[in-house]
Amino acid sequence: MGKNKHIFYKDILIYLGGIFFNLIIYLVINNSYIKTINLLLIMINLLPVYPLDGYNIFITLLFRFIPHYFS
Numbered sequence: 001m002g003k004n005k006h007i008f009y010k011d012i013l014i015y016l017g018g019i020f021f022n023l024i025i026y027l028v029i030n031n032s033y034i035k036t037i038n039l040l041l042i043m044i045n046l047l048p049v050y051p052l053d054g055y056n057i058f059i060t061l062l063f064r065f066i067p068h069y070f071s
Contacts, residue, residue, distance in 0.1 A: 019053060
């Protein structure tokens with residue numbers, strides 16, 4: 001259980017890394033065009049569609065709270 005818990009947190013941090021980076025750029029940059037692009041990237045990246053990070057976060061959370069043998 002302890003090993004899976006650490007893998008869970010590592011996976012979540014990896015998937016949220018790109019989103020946090022875009023959020024930092026959004027907060028630091030003053031150019032409105034770049035801010036708009038970064039905000040769109042954040043929203044698109046959070047969608048639960050297969051190749052995006054939102055899907056990986058959703059699946060990781062789902063497997064964390066619903067054991068694999070129930071699926």
